[in-house]
Amino acid sequence: xANILELxxxxxxxxxxxxxxxxxxxxxxxxxSFTNVYRTRRRDPQTILLVTLAGxxxxxxIQDF
Numbered sequence: 001x002a003n004i005l006e007l008x009x010x011x012x013x014x015x016x017x018x019x020x021x022x023x024x025x026x027x028x029x030x031x032x033s034f035t036n037v038y039r040t041r042r043r044d045p046q047t048i049l050l051v052t053l054a055g056x057x058x059x060x061x062i063q064d065f
Contacts, residue, residue, distance in 0.1 A: 004016060004019060004020045004023060007031070007035050008035060008038070008039065010039075010042075011042075019038075022034070
């Protein structure tokens with residue numbers, strides 16, 4: 001089983017614990033497919049913070065995009 005930090009070094013904290021619990025039940029092929037899809041669909045936390053702050057200023061709902 002591959003180490004979660006080797007596969008996905010950008011995740012931290014609770015997200016890392018949750019993803020590592022998912023990894024326990026996956027074989028190598030599913031693990032590779034999952035990490036590829038998860039990395040492409042994961043949003044940058046800094047971007048989420050910035051668009052949420054923009055929503056408070058006046059552009060409500062922008063964080064959904």
